[in-house]
Amino acid sequence: MSSAFKDYYATLGVARDASPEDIKKAFRKLARQFHPDTATDKKSAEEKFKEINEANEVLSDPEKRQKYDQLGAHWQESAGVPPQGGWQGSPGTAGQEFHFGGTGFSDFFEQYFSGGSRYGFPDDWEAPPKSRGTGQPRRGHDIEGDLLVTLDEAMHGTMRPLSLQTRNRQTGEVETHSFQVRIPPGATSGRRIRVPEKGERGINGGPAGDLFLRVRHAAHPDFSSRDADIFHDLDIAPWEAVLGAEVVVPTLDGAIKLRIPPDTENDQSLRVRNRGLPKGKTGERGDFLVRIHIVMPKQIGDVERSLWEKLRQTSSFNPRKAPKL
Numbered sequence: 001m002s003s004a005f006k007d008y009y010a011t012l013g014v015a016r017d018a019s020p021e022d023i024k025k026a027f028r029k030l031a032r033q034f035h036p037d038t039a040t041d042k043k044s045a046e047e048k049f050k051e052i053n054e055a056n057e058v059l060s061d062p063e064k065r066q067k068y069d070q071l072g073a074h075w076q077e078s079a080g081v082p083p084q085g086g087w088q089g090s091p092g093t094a095g096q097e098f099h100f101g102g103t104g105f106s107d108f109f110e111q112y113f114s115g116g117s118r119y120g121f122p123d124d125w126e127a128p129p130k131s132r133g134t135g136q137p138r139r140g141h142d143i144e145g146d147l148l149v150t151l152d153e154a155m156h157g158t159m160r161p162l163s164l165q166t167r168n169r170q171t172g173e174v175e176t177h178s179f180q181v182r183i184p185p186g187a188t189s190g191r192r193i194r195v196p197e198k199g200e201r202g203i204n205g206g207p208a209g210d211l212f213l214r215v216r217h218a219a220h221p222d223f224s225s226r227d228a229d230i231f232h233d234l235d236i237a238p239w240e241a242v243l244g245a246e247v248v249v250p251t252l253d254g255a256i257k258l259r260i261p262p263d264t265e266n267d268q269s270l271r272v273r274n275r276g277l278p279k280g281k282t283g284e285r286g287d288f289l290v291r292i293h294i295v296m297p298k299q300i301g302d303v304e305r306s307l308w309e310k311l312r313q314t315s316s317f318n319p320r321k322a323p324k325l
Contacts, residue, residue, distance in 0.1 A: 006108045008055035008068065016069070020060065027056040031221040037152065050104050053148060053218045057113070060219075064113055071112065101163035104148025104218070114146045140200030140209035147213040149187055151220050151230070154277055155252045157185035164211065168201060175201070181213065186278035188227055189217040222250055228277040228286025235295045236260060251275050251288055258290060266294040 009016050012026040034048040058064045099107055105114065143164070163178045181195055192212045199209030217225050224231045234249060244262035248255050251272075258270065269289045276286025300308070 004108060005072070006054070006106060007072075008059050011051050011055040012059065014059075018059075023056070023059050027052060027060070027219065028221045031056075031219065035221065036150075049218070050148060051106075054105055054109050056219050057216070058109070067112070098143055098145070099165040100145050101165070102161050103145055103213070105146055110145060135204050137206035138203040139206045140202045142209040142212060143199040144192075144212045144214065146216050147181075147183075147193065148218050149183055149189075149215050150218045151223055151225060151252055151277075153183055154187045154215075154217060154225070155185065157187070158183050164198065166200060170203060183215075186228060186280060187215045188277065189215055189225055191215045223252065225277065228279050229289060230276045230286065231289050231291060233293055234258075234290050235293050236264070238294055238296060241265070241292070241294045249290060252277075260292070264292055266292060268292045 009018070012018075012023060012030065014022055014026045018026070030052045031049065034045045034052060036042050036046045036049055058068050100110060103110070147160070160181045160183055161178065162181050163176055165174060165176045167174050177198065179195070179198060181193065183193065187193070192214055195211040195213065197208040198211035202208050222232060230252060232249060232251075234247070236245065236247070240247075240260055241264045242262065244264070245260045247258055247260060249258045253275075256272065256275070258272070260270070264270075269291050272288040272290070274285045275288030278285050297304070
């Protein structure tokens with residue numbers, strides 16, 4: 001079963017030679033438009049938001065983007081056959097192909113960019129007669145996959161309906177299993193969620209393997225994460241940096257007032273304690289870090305220009321050491 005090719009450049013509306021900054025801007029614009037928390041039609045927006053995140057996941061990563069570009073250039077020639085290293089199989093055994101539903105990622109992403117443990121074989125494969133109902137019981141393989149989790153889900157936790165389609169290695173029949181997976185509050189990116197006995201079916205009455213889902217935080221237009229800490233980029237005016245200010249900033253659980261101290265520097269981070277993601281069951285939380293970006297005005301009027309001129313004449317500040325002539 002081959003997966004339909006995904007045109008990630010078309011999804012983000014950028015050219016194939018788009019710069020990383022162009023990709024970042026396109027994603028943020030679309031993510032704000034289709035974010036489920038703010039969209040009117042939440043169901044259609046959620047699907048679009050997943051597509052945007054998947055495209056950004058690949059195109060914003062230089063290694064994944066290079067792999068995707070190479071795949072795209074030879075897609076028709078390869079006729080949907082995964083490149084070397086895409087699917088894995090156990091030496092000397094018939095493979096197993098898995099298809100997830102509800103993880104937030106398409107089959108195309110799972111097949112080429114997930115890195116999960118899976119075992120592929122052709123559609124016309126048939127189980128050897130001697131393996132049907134004979135031999136010692138054997139535990140099924142564990143399965144790994146990726147799970148797209150929004151920061152809101154990571155903050156509050158949720159239940160996610162999933163489905164897993166496999167082909168029985170003894171009978172060759174396709175089987176679909178549907179179940180609920182609990183995403184706990186504080187599910188950090190990279191964390192593995194174990195779902196017992198939801199992996200590959202066992203052989204000859206053996207127990208099923210386990211399913212391991214790797215959490216990937218969905219990219220957010222306003223926030224990013226590292227472990228339990230949440231980051232937000234804030235643009236401020238030069239006079240706010242010099243004189244200080246009080247501004248309103250968003251967080252995952254509501255807006256807060258943030259004091260910008262005088263003499264704040266560009267790229268400086270201001271830390272707000274206990275406004276990040278939960279840390280397990282302890283009640284502790286990570287921090288909320290605001291990264292400051294001082295933005296210069298692109299256009300100024302005559303009055304503003306005269307004030308800048310006056311500042312230049314009266315200020316003794318010199319950011320450079322005068323070179324020796």
